[in-house]
Amino acid sequence: MKYIKILIISLFITLITGCYNYRELNDLGITTAVGISKDGDNYNLVIEVLKTETSSNEENKIETILYESSGKTIQEALRRAILKSPKRLYANHLYMILIDEELAKDGIASIMDLFFRDVESRKQFYVLISKDDIKKVLETTDEITAKSLVERLKVNDDYLSNTTPITFSKLLTKYANPNIEMVIPSVKLNDKEIVIDDTAIFKGDKLIGYIDEHESLYYSLIMNNVSDTVLTSLYKNEYTTIEINNTNTSINVLNNTFKIKIDLSGYIAEINSKVDLTNPEIIKEIEDTFEEDLKSRISKFIQKVIDKYDTDIFGFKDLMYKKDFKNYKDFNFKKLNFDINIDILLKYKGNGVKELNA
């Protein structure tokens, strides 16, 4: 009798599945991107939602719908967007948020706060700055704009590292840390095509400038974020490219001087001057050339950030806090002493022993 009771109760449970957190997949509007801009007092939102209804004649082609809404706060605008959508907006699988450049210049504190406290989203989405009108950016393709953009960012990060893609959760740790500033990649429209553009650098929650793709690479090198990249430099007045597939950067503080040590290893990819690659002296020479060149470029870049923007995107102050707390209080980014030491090791010359046109 006891078991019959349990059976009846469990059968009832199946009938009342309207309870805790139940949502059928059909009722979800899977949101892939949220674009936020500000027009005067109003926040304008552009929300990219997947169109999951398939018609039988065009199978497996995913389209997206854009919903626009505005409100005095972001949350209010989000609520208004729900009125336009037949499905409940579901942000757990958000790919990215796009922040308008102008809004970023005014400060993104409210956005950070909103998404930080939001219980539903996964915080693994990417954050991007849009230099052009967000709606136009999201309208360019029929496909999921957010997905293709994020995938491009990831591929770039893996093979070139001249952007600095960052997820919201990582951005949040930088935002919450007063000793390190945020760096967010930006996108712009180039003849109806979205391109990943310069990288925006922040001071506090405000965008204050951009660094170009080379500088982004140097930034990533300093931050030890590079896995694969290519470096091009002049060797004997001819452009030469080396491919880097192993990097390691360590920064130490010694007598208020930051010792940045960058170890790179890779191989010669393209060489245009006629030299004998079998000669170890030549290889050493190429290594030295690249080391010198990279060192001067990185120092110039750091100096530029110090002089022009005065924003500690590298987290030197944070490093000071961790490694040399005695001098932490006296830390002045403007008067930063640094010393760069670059070691390039070219392991391979490729398949051929001698290049063909020697």
Next chain:
Amino acid sequence: MNYIKRLQIETNNLKDIVYRKKKIKGKIVWIIYSDSLTSGSSISDFIIKSLDRLNKITSINLASKIKEDIYNFKVIEIDNYNDMCTYLHSGFTIILIEKEKKLLALETKSSNKRSIGIPTSEIAIRGSKDAFTEDYQTNIGLIKKRIKSNNLWIKEVNIGKYTNTIINIVYINGKADISLVNKIYDKLKNTNIDGVINSGTLKNIIGESNINPMPTIMSTERPDRVCRSLLRGKIVILVDNDPYLLILPEVLNDFFKTSEDYSGKPINTSLTRILRYLSFYIALFTPAIYIALITYNQEMLPTEFLINFAMQRSTVPFPAFFEAFMMMICFELLHESDIRSSGFAGSSLSIVGALILGEAASKAGIVSPIMIIIIALTAIASLPFNEYEIFNGLRWYRILFMIGASSLGIIGVVFAFIYFIINMISTNSFGKPYLTPFVPTNFTKLKDSIIRINPRRQ
């Protein structure tokens, strides 16, 4: 004599029982036998002829003379009416001499039994090809052929008010747990039941009652499996007229072993065993986890999957749980009809089955293609077990997991799993913990569990 009258009254003058009167030395001798169970030629050849020969000899004690002189090899002296009836219904011929107290039972069984066939429900590619038959003596012969020892002991008990079925408890003296043998013997002996038609009936008599649907007794038709179990100290119960023998006590791990496991290299066997364990859990969890992910915990799916599932489900009007249940029932129906219908309906069943559990159903917008794959995966994974009861037990737990998933999502699955584990651990298989080589851990037995280690290296 009143025995004959009594028998005639009790059997309501059954035509099958033949009473033949013969006069030897002035004494009336009755030859009684059941026509359908005995072989007529052996009665006339051995019994009637020898009785005729006795006419020439003078003797005071006719019964003992017959016993000495008769050609028949199995002669049993009986002295009461009940024994007479038992032997008569077992195919013996009864010789009754009027005015003498003794009765003689002579075996004249006709051979209305099947020859030894090949196993049909437990197929092994490499392994012996003989299977048990309905005749219990043939079955004991098949065991004795493999175990030639004085220590192969058999306890016999007859149960069933009407069937009077012979039940043998077979075990190896010195290996099996004697107290368990006695316990089962006592249990069987004290059973008051109308009849035992197959060995499955005994499962309910000797089995301990618990709410775990998983089996603790294995039924098998393979003599090699029975003998291997006997050598491990298990007890085998053999029921006359049933080709399936019962092996007990069995724990969960035993159901993952097949007789073929021991004819291959241990390293290959291990991989097969891992696959079987994997399929056990696939069969348990797949529909439940799918339901949980689709209706509650969408954030746990990779985004690509979510988009894919959302598109597939967009035309389905039912909730995921209902959809899964519907397809589960479809599969169970198909499985059941496939077993019950013999041969002739098989091909039409498979065609119709492919429509229900196939592309047509998803084209019609009733189910999503992914659901068909989920159900198909579950169905495949729940079948690679010899013991059919495992399939049935799995079905119970699968429903439980699905209910958990549809009411609380992944947390519900976890709750159901806790219930499952508690149930399994607390189950007792005739005094043995059900998850025995794992919990409580027995390292020597673990060497023949999920993985099999070469016995030479132990």
